Amino acid sequence: MRHDFIDRYxxxxxxxxALDPRAKAIALFAVIIACVTTPANVWWPYAIYAALVLIIANASRLPFSYLLTRMLVVAPFVLVVAVCVPFMHGAGPTYDLGVFSVTQGGLLVLWNVAAKALISVSCLILLSSTTEFADLMHGFERLHVPQFFTTVAAFMYRYIFIIIDEAERMKRARDSRNFRGRWLWHIKVIGHMVASLFLRSQERAERVYQAMSARGFDGSFPRWKETHMHAPDWAFMGIITATALAGRLVVLWK
Amino acid sequence: MIPFAREYAISITDLEYSYPDGTKALRGVDLKIRRNETVAIMGPNGAGKSTLALHFNGILTGSSGKVEVMGIEVNKKNMRKVRDIVGLVFQDPDDQLFSPTVREDVAFGPLNQRLSPERVDHAVSRALAWVGMEGSEQRSPHHMSFGEKKRISVATVLAMDPEVLVMDEPVANMDPRGRRAFLELIKVLEGTKIIVTHDLGMARELCDRVVLMDKGLIVADGRPSATLSDEVLLEKHGLI
Incomplete structure (x- = not known):
């Protein structure tokens, strides 16, 4: 079975x-941090962050339709907040919308969540879609992210599709025997499937570890890929980080 | 002259092994494999073939008995040396290949051998050339076909330049063309080769010797022409 990898572009x-993964990681995380710490009642710094994201997205030649689809992951969270807005009692004038009314404070919360979520998620999508996963992990390691995290992430990236395949095969075998998981009493079958998937994954982990030990693995991952930051990497990192932080700091001074 | 101890690539004396749940998988196995021999280990499911293979480089260690590799006893102290000598190719390539790129996976063994970066690069390209997968360094193993993954699995072990190559069901689940190509590949590899398999045709074609196992014991050991034409024996142990 084929899957869409998170780094398929x-x-x-x-x-x-072409940029060094470290430069991209630092610059985009700077934008995220600046964005999530900016107070919601000033809107223009968000315009700066959004502009940065749009400029990078445009230069990356990623299809916009792809970016938009990926950005939908934040939709449920924003939706939950949106549903809650009429129940929030915030400061400011109240707008009557017939069956319910909203306050300006409530809308501000919605704007806050939506803007921050969209910008942060776009940054992460840009990072993961313009960097091969292996390079990204190497980049994080070079930035002294503990190897434990990068290793877990790398294994997850490698094996998640195999687990999805296994789940898919189980589902097919189950459905060919006319199973329709619609009712509450079917939950037992689904529970068994989840349990058996868990056991299979654990057994696989055991075998993977054996195969690694057979090749002399002793618990520490060897490294050998060396990359260097060049002028464009420094320039990219400097300009993006500086612009994002400038937007953030000006708000602070005002 | 080769010193006596190094005459055998693998020397196993009275090996017993029980799984943690108490199931006896090996009940006193004696096996000596000469250097540069190609040996098939055959037998029905659950005979203990794969369990035995896991003892060749100390992934499992028996509750009693002795395993020697090129005259070196397999124990905690010698583990690194033993795993340099014995390369193990697992049955499911998805167990063997865990890295995001082929290059990293093939380099994993040589890096664990603490080779210099230049020698690692050299070992990677040499191993990939051996299995006919040159130029696939940057590909992701998950995107590959089963046959390709299998070849890469062998390359990850060949990159460590082992003197003894152990393969668990190397051609299981392969289509006939893939199987044929794989047999040709194994044929040209040098050194001691131990193949765990159900495939009678492969054993006949590649091996100098067939070791037949059942219920944790070796029940027959001899030339393929003799062992594999004994229909009563094969039928008794579930191979036909």
Whole structure:
């Protein structure tokens, strides 16, 4: 079975793809941090962050339709907040919308969540879609992210699709025997499937570890890939980080 | 002259092994495999073939008995040396290949051997050339076909330059063309080769010797022409 990898556009060629993963990681995390710490009642810094995201997205030559689809992951969270807005009692004038009314404070919360979520998630999508996963993990390691985290992430990336395949095969075998998991009493069958998936994964983990030990693995991952930051990497990192932080700091001074 | 101890690639004396749940998988196995021999280990499911294979480089260690590899006893102290000598190719390539790229996976063993970066690169390209997968360094193993994954699995072990190559069901689940190509590949590899398999045709074609196992014991050991034409024996142990 074929799957969409989270880094399926990471082999495109563009100025953004060519950058060192460390430069991209630092610059985009700077935008995220600046964004999530900016107070919601000033809107123009958000315009700066959004502009940065749009500029990078445009330079990366990623299809916009792809970016938009990926951004939908934040929709449920924003939706939950949106549903709650009429029940929030915030400051400011109240707007009557017929059956319910909303306060300006409530809308501000919605705007806050939506803007921050969208910008942060776009940054992460840009990072993961313009960098091959392996390079990204190496980049994080070079930034002294503990190897434990990068290793767990790398294994997850490698094996999640195998687990999805296994689940899919189980589901097919189950459905060919005319199972319709619609009712509450079917929950037992689903529970068994989850349990058996868990056991299979654990057994696989055991075998993977054996195969690694057979090749002399002793608990520490060897490294050998060395990359260097060049002028464009420094420039990208400097300009993006500086712009994002400038937007954030000006708000602070006012 | 080769010193006596190094005459055998693998020397196993009275090996017993029980799984944690108490199931006896090996009940006193004696096996000596000469250097540069190609040996098939055959037998029905649950005979203990794979369990035995896991003892060749100390992934499992028996509750009693002795395993020697090139005259070196397999124990905690010698583990690194033993795993440099014995390469193990697992049955499911998805167990063997865990890295995001082929290059990293093939380099994993050589890096654990603490080779210099240049020698690692050299070992990677040499191993990939051996299995006919040159130029696939940057590909992701998950995107590959089963046959390709299998080849890469072998490359990850060949990159460590083992003197003894152990393969668990190397051609199971392969289509006939893939199987054929794989047999040709195994044929040209040098050194001691131990193949765990159900495939009678492969054993006949590749091996100098067939070791037949059942219920944790070796029940027959001899030339393929003799062992594999004994229909009563094969039928008794579930191979036909």
């Amino acid at each position: 990471s082999r495109l060629e563009s100025p953004v793809h």
